[in-house]
Amino acid sequence: MACKSGGDLKTLAVVVSGMTCNHCKKAVEDAVSGVDGISSASVDLNKGLLMVVYDPELVDFTKIQDAVVRAGYGARQG
Ligand SMILES: [Cu+2]
Secondary structure (H helix, E strand, C coil), X not given: CCCCCCCCCEEEEEEEECCCCHHHHHXXXXXXXCCXXXXXXXXXXXXXXXXXXXXXXXXXXXXXXXXXXXXXXXXXXX
């Protein structure tokens, strides 16, 4: 491929702890969405799961985890 942008995006499931309501859901989604290389972040509040679509050349799990922790929640790889 000649074009380097729009590379292979990956999907990651992150188990997020400490979320109790839609405010928490939005706080986590907003925090992770703001990280460079994140294409989309959506929380399933019932499952306590964050689904992240990301560019592995720009961001890794540690950076995603940092964003979740800064927002006040816990994160581990699911
Ligand atoms: Cu909440």
